[in-house]
Amino acid sequence: MLTTVSCDKDYLDVGVYGTPEVDAFYKTPTDAEQGLTAAYSPMREMYARENFLASTACTLLFGDIGTDDLLKGGASSDDGPQLFGKENYSLITSNTAVEAIWKVNYKGVLYANLVLNKVPNIVFTDVNRKKEILAEAHFLRAYYYYYLVTTFGGVPLLDKPLENGEYNVARATIEATYTFIENDLKIAISDLPSRFTKPTSFLGHADKGAALGLMMRISLYQNKMDQVKTYGEQLFALPYVLADYSILFRQEGEWNTGSIFEINMSSNASNLGTQMPNMMSPRSKGGIGFGQIQSDLRNEFEPNDPRFTASFYNVTGGYGTEWYNRKYAWAPYSNYSKPTTGGNGNSGNNIRLIRLADAYLMYAESIYSTNAPTAVQYVNKVRTRARGTALPTVVPDLPPTLSGQALLDAIYHERRVEFAGEGLRFQDLIRTGRAKTILASLGFVENKNEVMPIPQTQIDLSNKILSQNNY
Incomplete structure (x- = not known):
């Protein structure tokens, strides 16, 4: 998209080798829209068929492997060594999954920076759309840095495309990030x-709800x-409604009323689908068998929880x-039927990134010590929806008088079962300080395994300006 191809008799007149094609781009509103589409593509790539290593490194697999929720799986203990290093906390600085996280998300930062750097100079008839494009690029850059900071801690902060001689940038602190x-x-x-x-054609673009939901998460x-509470109340002013849990991850559940942000996937072209069903399906059913569900997570569910x-x-x-x-x-x-286009890893199942239930439970956690009755109400919104038409004894409401540590534990429980297999468990254990206890028997080492190693290739490319984590 950022290059041009000529098919006439002058096709050999290619100009000076190495001339960046971006200089001839970002001239029109159409260019801006295409550049924005490019800025979304690394978000999809982390879960997509086109990049096998990136899709093994995504939050749905690499993120929670090594917790009490997911087992690496595969064909044997040594199948997927990049994942095995995460499972038994033996990560090394040449781990290919870790490197994929760094590369794909910094590609996203670059593409977002190109939009933020180039689009302000484009003349638009629709000035509101120009404003939206820039705001979407700000969201995308925030998202890629959210992925980077939760993986590596403080990282180099780039607010523009770098020129020759500017590439070696030291890490910022985690607070600055x-x-x-x-x-x-x-x-x-x-x-x-x-x-x-907006019309349905807008779905897949970041919107105000997505930005508020991501702000709640990084605040949590x-x-x-206090920030979680403030931004949660702004989010709840929008007309989101919890949807039937049984359809949330089905085709008819895409962009349901409780969906705050999803990554659009499509199986009608070779590289537009997600690899996740292929990664997670049993080997006997044509999949790879990664990310299997641990008994500890299964036992967390209450009897008859739908x-x-x-x-x-x-x-x-x-x-x-x-x-x-x-x-x-599948x-x-x-x-979701197995794909007929693009090979086994090309499912059209959207990746659900932020859901209303997540916002409700983040909000409940933010106020549990200051306004326990309201916190209970928000947890019960999730539990009531979970039991659906079943009797009130199934996933019963929390008592309105619940408070203190018992309420906090109930919120932790609800997060675990509500978001089972959605890639939030590891970070929930890290941020709440429970990882050192719950994951110790699996090999987790405090003050080390909260983050991943910086890829050694990146340290070498930076002329050692990048510092390594405790690896």
Whole structure:
């Protein structure tokens, strides 16, 4: 998209070798839209067929492997060594999954910076759309840095495309990295419309709700509970409504009323689909069998909780736990048929990144110590929706008098079962200080394994300006 191709008789007149094609781009509003589309592509690539290593490194697999939720799985203990290093906390600085996280997300930062650097100089007839494009780019840059900071801690902060001689940038502190993300999200929140004011063709673009939801999450990860509360109340002013849990991850559940942000996937072209069903399906059913569900997570569910069967399925006869993630599954375990285009890893199942239930439970956690009755109400919104039409004894409401540590534990429980297999468990344990206890038996080492190693290749490329984590 950022290059031009000539098919006439002058095709050999290619100009000076190395001349950046971007100089001939970003001239029109159409260029701006295409540049913005490019800025979204690394977000999709982390879960997509086109980049196998990146898709093994995504939050849905690499993120929670090594916790009490997911087992690496595969064909044997040594299948997927890049994931095995995460499972037993033996990561090395040449781990290919870790390097993929760095490369893909910094590509996203570059593409977002190109939009933010070039689009202000383009003349638009529709000035509101220009404002939206820039706000979307701010959201995207914030998202990529959110991925980087939760993986590596403080990282180099780039607010523009770098020129020759500028490439070696030292790491910022984790605090400065979060501040950078917050500043981008504040612009996005201010300037983005709500998807509820847009046609369905807008779905897949970041909107105000997505920016508010991501701001809640990065505030939670910093223990800034007042911010979680403030931005949550702004989000709840938008017309989101919890949807039936059984359809959330089905085709008809894409962009449901409780979906705050998703990555659009498509199976009608070779590189536009997600790899996740292929990664997570049993090997006996044509998949790879990664990310199997641990018994500890299955045992966390209350009796008859409908979310259990909506989240998991069992196929015997394979290596590992033999329990698999139904949220990203092919037929007959979902209504997503195996693809006919692009190979086995090309499912059209959207990746759900932020849901209303997440916002409700983040909000409840932010106020549990100051306004316990309201916190209970928000947890019960999630529990009431979870039981659906079942009797009130199924996933019963929390008592209105619940408070203190018992309420906090109930919120932790609800997060674990509500988001089972969605890639939030590891970060929830890190931010709440529970990882050192819960994950110690799995090999987790405090003050080391909270983050991943910086890829040694990147340290070498920086002429050693980048400093390594405790690896």
